[in-house]
Amino acid sequence: MTNRLRIKLDRTLCDGFGICARHAPEYFSLDDWGYAVLVGDGDIPEPDRDAVQRALMDCPVHAIMELTERRPDDAHIAEVSEPDLEHLKVGDNEAEWGFTR
Template sequence: MKIRLDRTLCDGFGACAAHAPGYFSLDDWGYASLEGDGVVDPADRDGVLRALFDCPAHAIIRMSEPES
């Protein structure tokens, strides 16, 4: 799975960093940044999906599933 973060939509709730700290960090004002290239390791999929579903601003976008 690959994700993207639209920082223009982020309202700084921080749920993403709580659920998937290896993928999201928060700046000094609480706004999220995506760490890395957005490719999600299968072992981290549940946490990243929880971050995506819990984002009230819908700033995390699911781009694709991995190719078989």
């Protein structure tokens, strides 16, 4: 599993609180009006990951988004079980399960 973090900043959402620039000034600067600007291409190396993650989580308008890709081999795929056909709710047994139309 990769620990690579990629982020994106949606400047149309930014309200200029400046929290991100306080947490991770290497990756967020503020323009003349106090709105955030992403510094760099959004690739965050492991040593800076916590600070940027903190900025992401503390942004009050969720303007910072994580783009980290999840590969299929990382994903947990839940096993699909057979449906319980004996207790399936259908029109024929609706009196048992109390559905009213």
